[in-house]
Amino acid sequence: MTHEVIRIPLMAMSPGTERSLLVHRFGASGARPKAYLQAGIHADEIPGLLVLQHLLGQLMAADAAGDIPGEIIVVPFANPIGLGQRFRGQDRQDGPDPKPLIGSIDEPPGADD
Numbered sequence: 536m537t538h539e540v541i542r543i544p545l546m547a548m549s550p551g552t553e554r555s556l557l558v559h560r561f562g563a564s565g566a567r568p569k570a571y572l573q574a575g576i577h578a579d580e581i582p583g584l585l586v587l588q589h590l591l592g593q594l595m596a597a598d599a600a601g602d603i604p605g606e607i608i609v610v611p612f613a614n615p616i617g618l619g620q621r622f623r624g625q626d627r628q629d630g631p632d633p634k635p636l637i638g639s640i641d642e643p644p645g646a647d648d
């Protein structure tokens with residue numbers, strides 16, 4: 536079994552609270568071929584969240600059978616901050632989608648502002 540869940544901390548909403556981005560990795564880090572899948576970067580686009588939840592179960596079964604030859608990264612909720620701003624299917628505030636508070640080495644958060 537190679538499945539690993541990586542929890543990347545995000546900025547907290549208030550002191551004493553926590554938020555994180557969950558990343559699922561299957562296979563060996565750096566192995567090829569590599570696939571990256573994410574859902575919900577726009578928090579109001581719900582179908583992808585459901586699809587990746589089902590895919591995670593299938594990937595766990597494939598992983599247990601040793602059937603993942605490369606590396607697969609799955610981020611099933613790519614915008615947990617945006618999800619937290621929805622209540623009963625409605626945005627809690629007007630305005631553009633919030634930007635993720637994480638970035639890469641090449642593109643830090645807010646680099647495109």
Ligand SMILES: [Zn+2]
Pocket residue numbers: 576577580
């Ligand atoms: Zn979208």
